[in-house]
Amino acid sequence: MLLGSLFALLVAGSLASAQDYTADHNTTSIVGTWSSGTQNVVPGPGFANPAQETFTYPKASGVGYSFSDNGWYELARFRYVGNSSHPECIVGTVVWAHGNYDLLDNGSIILTPIGDGYQQVQSPCNKDNTNFIQDYNVTExxxxxxxxxxxxxxxxxxxxxxxxxxxxxxxxxxxxxNMLPQQKLRNNQVQVVTTTSAGFVTTETIVSKRKEARHEVQRRGWGSLWPVW
Incomplete structure (x- = not known):
């Protein structure tokens, strides 16, 4: 049902009239840097270091987007999900991604990452892996x-x-x-070279799926955060 709704929206985008950019609907261009809530989550070098797969954690949760005038966007998101039965089991997620955005004629907007996005997930009550890094490349x-x-x-x-x-x-x-350079910034592909018993050498490129985070997140202060989408 969800896929059907998205497909219908995309089809409508090619048939509908142009987006209304009059002052009644859009008082300024979408180009710039935007942030929700307390405006602590801001894209750019102060939030993520993709080459090192690290984050600088904001003081409060939220989401931030930057849009350039050449069709490039950057996403920064920090959120957590509480557990009423086990208050100590808060799951925190920090996300970074960037890529191209398109404004369709029907007024919708599509954000397509270029493939080097990543997220850090901390789940203190997960005995198998409490803190890990994984790829994040979701088209929004x-x-x-x-x-x-x-x-x-x-x-x-x-x-x-x-x-x-x-x-x-x-x-x-x-x-x-406010954004990082408009190019691929994280090497999330690994080449595996295998030599068979017959002497043949094969090379396979695989995408890194999940790894243990190198930096533990301080849990203190999480209680002061508020959830966002």
Missing amino acids: MYASWRIFTDVTFGPKLHLFQFDGSPVAPLFRLSDQP
Whole structure:
């Protein structure tokens, strides 16, 4: 059902009239740096180091996007999920990805990563692996988006999911995109060279799926965070 809805949305994008960019709907360009909530999660070099597969953890959870004028985006997300039965078993996730974005004629927006994204997952009650790094390359699609001007905070970006439900609004931190270089920044492929008994050499390229994180996340202070999408 979900795939059918997404397919219908994509088809409609090629048939619908152009996106309305009048002041009533979008008071400013989407280009710039946006962040939700307390605006602590900001894309760019202060959040992720893809070459080292590390993160600098924000003070609070949230999500941030940067959009350039040449169709490039960067995602930064920090979230956690609580457990009412076991309050000590909070699962925290930090995500970074970047790639190309497309604004379809029907008003939807598609974010397509280039394949070097990653996330760190910490699950203190998981006995097998409490803290690990894994690839994160998920194409995101929002059915529509609008930018309004908040009288207190200025431009505010609203994204709506495929079923029309809104996600947490994003506030513009800057009209310039704060992001890492627009190229592949993480080597998440490994070459495995095998020599057979007959002397033949084969080379296989595989994608790194999951590895133990090199840096343990400090758990103190997590109780002060608030969840976002």
